[in-house]
Every structure is written in structure tokens, then in C-alpha cells.
Amino acid sequence: MELGAVRFGEDGLVPVVIADAQSGDVLTLAWANREALERTISTRETHLFSRSRQKLWRKGEQSGNTQHVTEVVADCDGDAVLYRVVPNGPACHTGAMSCFHDALLAPDADDGDFLRAVAHLRRILRERKTSAPEGSYVAKLYAGGVDRIGKKIGEEATEVVIASKNAGDDELVWEAADLFFHLLVLLEARGISIDQVGAQLLERAR
Numbered sequence: 234m235e236l237g238a239v240r241f242g243e244d245g246l247v248p249v250v251i252a253d254a255q256s257g258d259v260l261t262l263a264w265a266n267r268e269a270l271e272r273t274i275s276t277r278e279t280h281l282f283s284r285s286r287q288k289l290w291r292k293g294e295q296s297g298n299t300q301h302v303t304e305v306v307a308d309c310d311g312d313a314v315l316y317r318v319v320p321n322g323p324a325c326h327t328g329a330m331s332c333f334h335d336a337l338l339a340p341d342a343d344d345g346d347f348l349r350a351v352a353h354l355r356r357i358l359r360e361r362k363t364s365a366p367e368g369s370y371v372a373k374l375y376a377g378g379v380d381r382i383g384k385k386i387g388e389e390a391t392e393v394v395i396a397s398k399n400a401g402d403d404e405l406v407w408e409a410a411d412l413f414f415h416l417l418v419l420l421e422a423r424g425i426s427i428d429q430v431g432a433q434l435l436e437r438a439r
Contacts, residue, residue: 236267236270238307239267239270239307239311239312239314240310240311240312241267242312246264246282247264247266247270247312247313248264248312248314249262249281249313249315250262250314251263251279251324252315252316253318253319253320253331253356254303254319255319255426255427255428256352256356257352258330258331258352258356259333260318260320260325260332260333261325262332263281264283264284265280265282266289268282269281270305270314272291273302273316277303278292278293278299278300278301278302279293279299279300279302280292293321296322296326297322298321298323299320299321300316300319300320300321300324301318301321302316302317302318303317303318304316304317305317320359322360330356330357330359331356351417351427354414354417355421355427357371358371358417358418358421359421361375362375371418374415374418374422378422379419379422382418382422383419385415386412386416389411392408392411392412393405393409393411
């Protein structure tokens, strides 16, 4: 679809859904005029139109929380646009990674819990990597580098094996969570997306 097919409203704006390109999480609902879309496409940085300030703006121009745009997609009717982005810091002015963080209905408890947990952890790990707040355990792991994180993975893997020999499941679940957590930290420290691991797993399943 060409940019000319986007159906701007009477005010010259079109709604923009901004989603994390890696996790798929919706980060923000905003607005763009034609110039904002053109600049987003040409620079691969999120540009929007502020209705309150009545001006074009680039995400992160003041906060530093920029977004690299990997894809811009219009919906089937052309009256809404999706930005898929790799965020560099929180998307919300409150400091939250997503503007959608006040749950009105809790998610069902099902097999999707693991995927939701991984997506949530990825956002937190990415944030800790850039902000490195004082006293953060994750920030200390990052500061210690691959050697420190790798040592923890070795320790947790041993704990998983030991726990698997016990009759109860609670300890094994606990230790497995520790192992997955530290593995996610290692991947983030190396700049490797969990999606790359998923692609490898799918390749092996063929």
C-alpha cells in the first residue's frame, strides 16, 4: 500500500498503534499526520503529531527514549497505521515500558503464562540494561559481564538437576525459573533476541 492510500481524518491525522517488534506488545496509541509518517519512513525513527501541542515531534527528543522503526503497516482500510519498533527505553511518560499497564481484566491463567512472563522480563531486562538503577541485581549481572552471568547459569543448571531428583515439583519449578531468568539475562547482555533462539528451535523441529 502506498502512503497516498492512507486515509487521514478531517483533522489531517491518522491513529498510530506502536508495538514492540520483538515481543509484539502494544506500547502506545498515538497520532500522525502525513509529514510525521513521511519522516518516520525516511528516518526509521518514530515521528508523531501531538494534538495537545499541535506540532510534529520525534519520540525521545527530550527523554532520550527513542524508537527504531522496523516496519510501518497500514490496516486493510487505510484508516489506521502500525509502527513496529525496537524501543530504547520506556514508551510511556510515566516510566512504564508500555502505556497500557493498568489492567481492567486480568489475563487467563493458562499455558500462555510462560510467554507472557518472558515478554515481561524482556522489557524489564532491556530497561535495566539502559538505566542500570542503583541496587538492581540485573544491573550488577550486566556489570559483571558474560563471565559472571555464565557462572550463575552454571550454578542454576546444577540446582535444576538436583531438584529434579526430589519427589516434589515446587523446588524444580523454582530452580527452572531461576535458570530461564539468568539465560534471558545472558541473551540480552549479548544482544541476542529470544526470537533467534525460537527460530533455531523451529528449524530443529522440521
